[in-house]
Amino acid sequence: MEFSHDRSGDTLVVNASGRVDGSNASDFLESLQGMFDPGDQRIILDLGGLEYISSAGLRVLLMAAQNLDKQNKSFSICSLTEAVGDVFRISGFDQIINVFPSVEDAKQG
Amino acid sequence: MTDTYKILVVDDEPDLEPLILQRMRRQIRSNEYEFVFARDGLDALEKLNADSTIDMVLSDINMPKMDGLTLLQQLPDVDPNLRAVIVSAYGDMDNIRTAMNRGAFDFVTKPIDFDDLKITISRTLEHLAEWREALSSRDQLVALQNELSIASQLQQSILPTIPPVTEGCEVSANMEPARNVGGDFYDYFRLDNQIGLVVADVSDKGIPASMFMMSSRTALKGAAIGVRDPEKVLTEVNSQLQQDNPTFMFVTLIYALYNPETGLLTYSIAGHDPPMLVSADGTVTELPLTKGIAVGIAADVVYTQESVTLEPGDTVVLYTDGVTEAMNADNQQFGMDRLAEVFAGNSPESATSANEAVFERVRIFAGDAPQSDDITCLTLRRP
Numbered sequence: 001m002e003f004s005h006d007r008s009g010d011t012l013v014v015n016a017s018g019r020v021d022g023s024n025a026s027d028f029l030e031s032l033q034g035m036f037d038p039g040d041q042r043i044i045l046d047l048g049g050l051e052y053i054s055s056a057g058l059r060v061l062l063m064a065a066q067n068l069d070k071q072n073k074s075f076s077i078c079s080l081t082e083a084v085g086d087v088f089r090i091s092g093f094d095q096i097i098n099v100f101p102s103v104e105d106a107k108q109g
Numbered sequence: 110m111t112d113t114y115k116i117l118v119v120d121d122e123p124d125l126e127p128l129i130l131q132r133m134r135r136q137i138r139s140n141e142y143e144f145v146f147a148r149d150g151l152d153a154l155e156k157l158n159a160d161s162t163i164d165m166v167l168s169d170i171n172m173p174k175m176d177g178l179t180l181l182q183q184l185p186d187v188d189p190n191l192r193a194v195i196v197s198a199y200g201d202m203d204n205i206r207t208a209m210n211r212g213a214f215d216f217v218t219k220p221i222d223f224d225d226l227k228i229t230i231s232r233t234l235e236h237l238a239e240w241r242e243a244l245s246s247r248d249q250l251v252a253l254q255n256e257l258s259i260a261s262q263l264q265q266s267i268l269p270t271i272p273p274v275t276e277g278c279e280v281s282a283n284m285e286p287a288r289n290v291g292g293d294f295y296d297y298f299r300l301d302n303q304i305g306l307v308v309a310d311v312s313d314k315g316i317p318a319s320m321f322m323m324s325s326r327t328a329l330k331g332a333a334i335g336v337r338d339p340e341k342v343l344t345e346v347n348s349q350l351q352q353d354n355p356t357f358m359f360v361t362l363i364y365a366l367y368n369p370e371t372g373l374l375t376y377s378i379a380g381h382d383p384p385m386l387v388s389a390d391g392t393v394t395e396l397p398l399t400k401g402i403a404v405g406i407a408a409d410v411v412y413t414q415e416s417v418t419l420e421p422g423d424t425v426v427l428y429t430d431g432v433t434e435a436m437n438a439d440n441q442q443f444g445m446d447r448l449a450e451v452f453a454g455n456s457p458e459s460a461t462s463a464n465e466a467v468f469e470r471v472r473i474f475a476g477d478a479p480q481s482d483d484i485t486c487l488t489l490r491r492p
Contacts, residue, residue, distance in 0.1 A: 021481060022314050054434070054482065055292075055361065055403075056313035062406060063357045091361055091380035092402020092410075 002049075003031055010041035013103055017049025020057030029060035033067075041073055044106040048079035058093055065097050074098075078106040113140045114234050115160070119153040119168040119180065120146075120196070132223045142230070150175025150183070157187045165233055166193040167226075170204050178204065181211040190240065192233050196221065257316070261286065264294075264319050267326070272460075273299050277369030279460035280304065282487035283468060285431075285480070292318035293429050293483035294326055298333070304369065305333045308427040308487050309362035310381065312403075321358040325350060325404070329364065339364045339377035340414040343401060347379070347412070350405040359405035363427050365489075372419040372491050377412050379404045382430060387463070389422025391454040395445070396425075419491040422456060424463050431484035435471045438478045443471055460490040 001018040014035055020028045036043065045061075047053075053061075061077070068075040076098035080088060088094040100106035118129055126146045136142040145163065147153035149172040157163055166184065170177040177195060184191050195208040199218040208216060214233050217226050264286075272280035282295040292311035297304060307329060311318045325346070332345040342364050350360070363384060365376035376384060376396070380403030384396045401412035419425065428448070435443040451470050457463035467486045 023481070025313065052434075055310060055359070055430075058403075059312040059357050059359065062359070066357065090382060090398070093380075093406075095402055096407055 001028055001031065003035065005035050007037070007040070010039060011044065011107065012036065012040040012042070013044045013046055015046045015049060017051075019052040020050065020060075021052065021054040022056040025054075025056040025060045028057065029064060032060075032064055036068075042107075043068060043073065043075050044100075044103060045075070045077045046079050046103055047077055047084055048081070050081065050084050053084055053087055055091070058087070058091060061097060062093070076100055076106045076109060078103055113143050114164045114237075115143045115145065115162050116165045116167060116230065117145050117147060117153060117156060117163045119148075119150065119166060119172070119177065121148050121169065121172045123148075133227075136227075149173050150177065150180035153180055154183055154187065157184075157191070161188065163188075164192070164237060165230070166191060167196065167230070168193060169196045170198075170201075170208070178207055178211060181208060181213055185212065190237070190244070192237050194229055194233055260316060260319060261291075264291065264322070267323070268294060269297055272297060273304050275299075275304070275369045277372065277491060278304055278367065279490040279492055280306070280487070281460040281464040282308075282485070283464055284483060284485040285468070286314075286483045287431070287480045288314050291483035292322055293431060293485040294322050295427075295485055295487045296326060296330065297487070298330060300333060300337070300366070302368070302370065303337075304367045304489075305330075306365040306367060306427065306487060306489060307362060308381070308429060308485055309360050310429040310431070310483070310485070311360045312358055314483065317356060318358065321356075321360065321405075325360045325362070329362070333364070333366075337366060338414060339366055339375055340399070340401075340412045343377045343379050343404065343412040344410070347404045347410050348408070351408055351410075354405050357406070359403040361403045365425075365427070367419075367489060369491075372421075372423075373416060374419055374425060374489070375414055375416045377401065377414040379412065382428065382433065385426040385428070385448065385452075386417065387424040387426065387452040387456055389420060389456050391452065391456045393449040393453050419489075421491055424452070424457050424460065424488055424490040426452075426463065426467065427487040427489070428467070429483065429485040431480075431482035432467060432471055432486055434482060435475050435484065436478050436481065437474055438476055443474050447474065457488070457490065459492075460488040463488040463490065 005014045065075045078100040147156050151174045168177040192214045195213045195216040197204050205216050292314045296307040311322045328346045328349045332342045361380040363378050363381050367374045378399045379401050383398050386394050399413045399415050451466050
């Protein structure tokens, strides 16, 4: 897993790449949440560089999404590759977490 | 383990005892160290055998009856966790080397520099404490591994092993867990004259996943006995599992109901890969998805169902992503296409051979690459 992030105003865009599976899912969540500032109101997770996500990875995304939802903050993911998009579509997670084609769309949304 | 370390000093020189007691009086008064004394190796062994609370030995080399180097050799038999420090004449490298080779932890030279001795003793005891800590962690790990292996056996034991024997129906299923305790499961059971079939994959693996798996399985079987329509079964299971789920565990699954008399298979999918149909002529198709998402993550989910009629010789393959996402050494995934190729133009002769073929192909594909996910496959064939 590799991360980078970019903050402008109250919007935080996090880029995650690599693989998320059972072996690193909790590290993934920890790294992701470690990037949040109290002032961030909108978090966009750009998964354009993500090659693979397992159900363990989906679970930690769900945890992050629900935590942010409790704090009335917006969370969305974007730029899914075809393989990762399939995982979201088949599992139905695209109905639970906001998914956008690109970072720009996510910012509009 | 007590807070006071007990140190056995072995020396034939009677003057050493009062000297040590005097120089170490502060450590003795504060209960940091306690000293016991022996005059030769044999005496030392007797004292060690009589008192198992001695932590460390500080021994001279040249002594009557039994010398320090011989004593060193005997120590592991008394207690392999004892630590020994040797006192030798300055520059006596031969004996020092021999002592180190025989397991001495460190050495000090004569005449004893008490500042150096204090540092050496405290370093030795620190090492001993770390060693004991490591031993205790290892013991805990062994205990944990034993529990894991029991959990694994328990989990394997709840998977059914004797498929329903009915005219018009062959079922075969297998699950290979990736770690000790997996998150996949399958199930099959009779419901009057029909057969209920389940393949499921709980998010993540290990003990928490296996506990969630147990409750999913129970909820599903319970719901299936109550209502027949697969879509209603999944709606019921979801509302049960979703209610109290603080860990955000979820399960993707297919529940199917098969009528052996008519060949009608009705299924509903909760966020899982759709079943694969292998027709008698070897045509492979993916059955349509139904509406619905993984069970356990949201309230009031609408599930729908689809039906397909199996003709004689048709086989339906239900599997988890452990099959399609099995990796080889080049980080390639087994994938849907390879799964389809197992059967393309090669319709299986029985449910068992179909199931074995899937596992066989995945095994060959993965080669030596480690298995990262549970692999589950259930095959249903209309003979």
